[in-house]
Amino acid sequence: MSSAPADRIVTTNLRNEMQRSYLEYAMSVIVGRALPDGRDGLKPVHRRILFTMHELGLSPDRPFRKCARVVGDALGKYHPHGDSALYDALVRMAQDFSMRMPLIEGHGNFGSIDDDPPAAMRYTECRLTQLSAQTLLTDIESDTVDFQDNFDGSQQEPTLLPARLPQLLLNGSSGIAVGMATNIPPHNLGELVSGLVALIDQPDISISQLNEHILGPDFPTAGVVLGRQGIRDAYRSGRGSITIRGKAEIETITRSSGVERQAVVITELPYQVSSQSLELKISELVNDGRLEGISDLRNESDRTGVRIVVELKRDAYPRVVLNNLYKLTPLQVNFGVTLLALVGGRPKVMTIKEALEVFLNFRIEVIERRTRYELNKVRDRDHILQGQLIALQHLDAVIAVVRQATDVPTAKVELMARYELSETQADSILRMQLRSLTSMEADRLVTEHEGLQIKILDLEDILARRPRVLELIKEELLDLKTRFTSPRRTIIETAEGELEDIDLIANQELIVLFTEQGYVKGMPCNTFNIQKRATRGKSGGKVKEDDQVQHFFSCSSHDTVLFFTNLGTVFALKGYQLPMGSRTTRGVPIVQLLPIPSEAKITSMLAVQDFNRTDEYLVMLTRQGYIKKTDLKSFAHIRTNGLIAIDLEEGDELRWVRLANEQSDILVGTAGGMAIRFHCDSEQLRPLGRTARGVRAMRLKNGHDCLVGMDILPWGQEAEGDLSEVSESTDPPELESEEVPVNQGVPCVLVITRNGLGKRVPADKFRAQNRGGQGVKAITLHQKGDQMQSLRVITPGDEIMLVTNRGIVIRQSSDEIPLRSRNAQGIKVQRLDEEDAIVGVTIVAESVDLSTEENSGGL
Structure with a gap:
């Protein structure tokens, strides 16, 4: 045995060689076998199986084919590993108890949840499901993904599939690599689409807000997830432990x-x-x-x-x-979540938002590549059409050139030189048939050319503007949600003793003040104690001389506060997210809390406790008197950058918003002391969409009057008379000082004027009439410059708060304000300093406890 030549012996350090070789092996396992890619959510083995079936034409509308054929083709062309591992991967993609949305449709024995093994590959058959065909393999021929050589360079295989859904989260993944492992649970398709749409609309969305759309894992075997803390941990850090019960x-x-x-x-x-x-x-x-x-x-x-x-x-x-x-x-196990996937060729543990962003960025790239591919095809076709149209314009000369040419290359060169045609255009002209010379065919070519020009402009616009790309992605996602979504199977229950985020915040009643210059603050309701009628009250907060309180209402810390602007848009904050202050603080500019445009102003604020009430509506009234009602659930998910609430005519603006139901009555008042009451049912006010304008609410008597407020009669209190009996101009004779008896619990209308006069009027004194009328008198105004400032519905025992434009607040029982007739003037409710005026009235919830010692004195 001869020794090896000296020049073939390489001296190396064993430690370095082992380190390098092991690292190469580890990376090969990580990238090539064990971990899914964060973009299409697939491992190479799954990607190769699906692409092989696509090449074999195993679409959902084609007959089944033996699994052995699929395994053989994938093994011989793309996946040089064991056939049993390949078949096991194929079987798992067909098991409805392993995959939330199976990617392969199986025919035969593919195993069971009882741990029965599948039949041999020579017995079973398979084909692609509608989901995999339409969400993983569509557009793969449109240059949407890169292709690479297979293991021996004889074939080309895709490095990714152009996924339209985040398969990484939809069906989950598990795998053990060298030194790391991934374990991603499956999710509900509809929830993932909702989360992606929310991310597109609101790129800075928080993980907590995403959690409102993506509730948690949705396992194919259903079961119960016990507790939400493990889900939160997994979504926020990429690691967590979820307890699952049967x-x-x-x-x-x-x-x-x-x-x-x-x-x-x-x-x-x-x-x-x-x-x-x-x-x-x-x-x-x-x-x-x-x-x-x-x-x-x-x-x-x-x-x-x-x-x-x-x-x-x-x-x-x-x-x-x-x-x-x-x-x-x-029967109860822990599912350890590790949201680990390949991002940029490297393993990375991601949050739920990062995982969605990785998919979304990949989808944007796919759309842009597909659009560029389509644009090139359209341009090439239009280029040929332009050449053919040139030939038709000079038909006789072109025929003469072709007839005089000795051969085809000579004719082509002559056409290119005479008419400045490209080689492709000259070839297409020489291939034109005689039937294409008819006038009808010529018109068809012109029509096709004009259509292609429009399509080119559209495709170029998509490539030039990112919002168009995002809009296309949203449309595709929502279409897939409509076709493939299914109800959630796994129930998520709160574990015993587990606290929600909102449970960590005390639910207390707040008073919210908002000034004309956009400063907002909340104060505990018990900051203000009850005072006697006609006192001056004390300051509710610092207000600059050139500023004044504009909105004033009460809510709880757990409520969602809706901010409506004059432009017809709406924004939202939780009550506990409002800046808290004392009576001596001014507040925080609203623009620091919400991205409100500089040209917009907050004109109405409303607190909502539950958006899932199907019988409740938001009723909106504009300055010009247009009113509409829209389902409350339409405002359940408001983006950070706002949502359109109503469509407005030029010069109009949204002013008042209230909650109501079909049994409610609507009360609208004017500065001149008039009020109209009409039903909120579908006959008088049918529900409209968010972007609708609305209908006319009230007709003003003269051009100097204007609307000042709206409130709801939610008790279903019957108004005296019926619609057919009401005359707009008839008011029954009533004495101005007449005391009006009223039953306990019957709602009254609280009328407050700008000069601090007020009274209560029984609600049944305002007769229901048809929408669009002039209404009836609500108060008689005697003082010069006075006007009706507020029209609120109250019940006996309610407490009210009044605020002036200087920020002076008084809290008192509504029972201290006497009952009067509609024609009465009212009495002094709050004493005002010179040039001060009432700007707002709010009703304090009955749950507020005023018995604390610290609030026993005046302000």
Whole structure:
């Protein structure tokens, strides 16, 4: 045996060689086998299987093909590894208990949740599902992704698939690499689309806000997620532990002998837990004496679903047995989330927002590449059409050139020289048939050319403007949501003792002040104690001489406060997000809290407790008297940059917004002391969309009058008379000082003037009439320059707060304000300094406790 030549021996450090070789091996496993790509959410093996099936034409409308054929093609062309691993990956993509949305449709035995193995690949058949065909492989021929050589350079395979949905989160992924592992749970398609749309509309959205759209994992085997803290941890840091329970109920069953027994019936299992392993564990625990009270165990599962019956002994406590099953068996397991994927070719642990951003950036790139590909095709076709149209314009000369040429190359050169044509255009002219010379064909070419020019401009606009690309992505996502979404399967329950974010904030009643210059602050309601009528009150906060209080209302810390602008847009903040202050502070500019445009002004503010009320509406009234109502749920998800609430005519602006339902009545008042009442049902005011303008609410008597307010009669109090009997101009004779009796609990209308006069009028004194009328008198104004400032609906016992433009606040019981007729003038409610005036009235909720000692004195 001869020794190796000296020039072929390389001396190296063993430590360095082992380190380098192991690192190359580790990276090969990480990138090439174990971890999914953050963009299309697939590992190479899944990507190669799906691309192979696409090449074989196994679309959802084609016949099934043997799995052995798919495995063989993928193995021979793209994936040089074992056939069993390849087949296992194919089988998993077809199992509806492994994938939330299966990517392959299987025909034959593909295993079961009982841990039964699938049949051999020579027996089973497969094809692509509609979801994978339309969300993973569409546009793959449109130069949307890069291709690379396969392992031997004989074929080209895609480095990615042009995914339209975030497969990384939709179906999840798991894999163990060298020194790291990924474990991503599946999610609901509809929730993911909602989260992506919210991210497109609001790029700076927080993870907590995303969590309102993407509630948590949605496992194919359903089950129950116990607690939300693990979900929050996983979404915020990329790592977390989620507790999953199977669904079990305690039932009374009857044996064949007629004896009744209690039993724990399990109908849903935690994700990746087989019924066989659960049965085995229960049997072991019973035999070891660690689990007592069980007399029999039966698996009654069939094609309709899982049903495992754990029959109990006569003296067993069912709830104790069930709790022990949760504690000791796989009926309750922990799913350790590690949101790890390849980003830029490197492994990275991501938050839920980062994962969506990675997919969204990839989708933007795909749309731009597809658009560029389509643009080039359209330009090439239009280039040929332009040459053919030139030939038709000079038809006789072109025919003469072709007839005089000795051969085709000579004719082509002559045409290119005479008419400045490209080689492609000259070739297309020489290939034109005689039938294309007819006038009808010529018109068709002109029409096609004009259509292509329009399409070119549209495609160029998409490439030039990012908002167009994002809009296309939104349209595709919403279309896919409509076609493929399914209801959530996994229930998310709050664990015992677990606190929500909002639970950490005390729910207290607040008074919110907003000034004309845009300063806002909240104060605890018990900052102001009850005072006697006609006192001056004391300051509710520092207000600059050139500023004044514009809006004044009460809410709770947990409410959502809606800010409506004069431009018809709406913004939202939680009550606890408002800056808190004392009576001596001015507040914080609203522009520091919300991205309100400089030309917009806040004209109405409203607190909403629950957006899921299907019977509630937002009623909006503009300065020019247009009114409309819109479903409250339409405002459940308001972007950071606002939402359109109403369409306005030029010169009009949104002024008042209130909550109402179909049984409510609407009360609208004018500065001249007039008021109109009409029903809020669909006959008088039908529901309209967010972008609608509305209809006419009230007709003013003269050009000097204007609307000053709107409120709702939500108690369904019957108005005297009916619509057919009401005359706009008839007011019954009433004495100005007449005291009007009223029943306890019957709503009244509180009328307050700018000069501090006020009274209560029974609501039934305002008769219901048709929308669009002039209304009836609500108060008689005697003082010069006085006008009706506020029209509010109250009940006996309510407390009210009044604020002046200088920020002076007084709180008093509404019972101290006497009842008067509609024609009465009213009495002094608050004494005002010279040049001061009432600007706002709000009603304090009954839940506010005023009995604290610190508030027993005056302000």
